Amino acid sequence: MTNRLTIPRPDDWHVHLRDGAVMAGVLAHTARQFARAIVMPNLSPPISTVAAAEAYRARIVAAVPPGAEFTPLMVCYLTDGIDPDELQRGKEAGVFTAAKLYPAHATTGSAHGVTDVRNIYPALERMQAVGLPLLVHGEVTDPAVDIFDREAVFIDRVMIDLIKDFPALKVVFEHITTAEAADFVLAAGANVAATITPQHLQINRNAMFDGGIRPHAYCLPVAKREAHRLRLRAVATSGGAKFFLGTDSAPHAVSAKEAACGCAGLFNAPFALETYLEVFDEEGALDRFEAFASRNGPAFYGLPVNTELVTLERAQTAVPHVIDANGTLIVPYRAGEVLGWRLSA
Ligand code: DOR
Numbered sequence: 001m002t003n004r005l006t007i008p009r010p011d012d013w014h015v016h017l018r019d020g021a022v023m024a025g026v027l028a029h030t031a032r033q034f035a036r037a038i039v040m041p042n043l044s045p046p047i048s049t050v051a052a053a054e055a056y057r058a059r060i061v062a063a064v065p066p067g068a069e070f071t072p073l074m075v076c077y078l079t080d081g082i083d084p085d086e087l088q089r090g091k092e093a094g095v096f097t098a099a100k101l102y103p104a105h106a107t108t109g110s111a112h113g114v115t116d117v118r119n120i121y122p123a124l125e126r127m128q129a130v131g132l133p134l135l136v137h138g139e140v141t142d143p144a145v146d147i148f149d150r151e152a153v154f155i156d157r158v159m160i161d162l163i164k165d166f167p168a169l170k171v172v173f174e175h176i177t178t179a180e181a182a183d184f185v186l187a188a189g190a191n192v193a194a195t196i197t198p199q200h201l202q203i204n205r206n207a208m209f210d211g212g213i214r215p216h217a218y219c220l221p222v223a224k225r226e227a228h229r230l231r232l233r234a235v236a237t238s239g240g241a242k243f244f245l246g247t248d249s250a251p252h253a254v255s256a257k258e259a260a261c262g263c264a265g266l267f268n269a270p271f272a273l274e275t276y277l278e279v280f281d282e283e284g285a286l287d288r289f290e291a292f293a294s295r296n297g298p299a300f301y302g303l304p305v306n307t308e309l310v311t312l313e314r315a316q317t318a319v320p321h322v323i324d325a326n327g328t329l330i331v332p333y334r335a336g337e338v339l340g341w342r343l344s345a
């Protein structure tokens with residue numbers, strides 16, 4: 001039995017760090033686990049200019065705990081009116097690593113998102129030309145579509161044309177939750193990849209209704225049926241280059257989650273590697289964790305693999321019931337449970 005695993009320090013290819021005091025609190029957890037992270041731009045107001053991304057990056061860098069090494073990779077939030085020149089400037093200045101498509105009103109902080117993907121075709125044209133990857137929240141917002149079908153319908157209504165119209169654009173289908181999305185990504189070219197969260201590998205939609213309504217199992221896209229979870233586990237643990245780690249850690253205060261209308265998002269950053277590793281262990285795929293966590297993401301983004309190594313060992317790790325993120329109380333994913341792995345200090 002393998003009891004220790006040493007791999008290049010992983011990166012998180014999708015995280016919400018927020019801003020202000022809470023940012024410093026949650027950042028410490030991400031910086032403990034990861035060398036770099038793709039930082040989501042869905043702040044209020046959103047990060048849609050080079051200047052805003054530079055300022056946000058500086059606030060993050062200033063909040064990295066002493067002794068930790070962490071590089072935030074910034075993302076431009078695409079709006080209907082986004083200027084292609086701004087995207088190119090941000091890419092050339094080394095500020096934008098990617099740009100994010102939120103369909104308007106699909107999720108938290110998406111009110112300024114894109115109302116029709118055709119509106120950003122000039123931007124996508126430029127991104128394709130300059131090599132700036134597109135990150136996609138892949139859910140339709142049509143209220144007539146069942147919430148559990150919104151990702152699959154997005155493939156038919158948006159994704160198929162998008163990759164046909166921009167055959168050289170790098171596209172990351174973010175936080176995929178369905179077999180349809182996994183199979184779409186597999187069938188597409190090498191320019192199309194996906195991130196997968198720990199929760200979508202570990203829970204199905206029953207978790208939201210286990211003995212009562214469970215706000216801490218609610219995120220967007222929502223967890224789907226068991227068959228989808230099993231398909232995601234198969235592709236994530238396959239070692240295939242198209243799938244890589246992206247936690248979608250999305251912290252919200254306890255009070256915002258435990259409410260009549262609770263916010264979407266799970267705070268999984270504190271024990272992300274330990275939880276992912278449980279999945280690879282259960283699937284007999286420990287030898288493929290390095291590809292998913294440390295190699296596939298950098299390869300897709302054209303960045304070097306981190307040279308520092310980290311070790312994970314088999315050990316009981318208790319997840320606290322609540323974490324104080326610099327004054328904001330947040331319930332972490334798997335709160336109160338004991339995990340089977342530990343990231344060595
Ligand atoms: O559950 C989610 N929370 N999904 C998202 O797409 C956004 C995120 C957030 O920012 O809270």
Ligand code: ZN
Pocket residue numbers: 014015016040248250
């Ligand atoms: Zn997200």
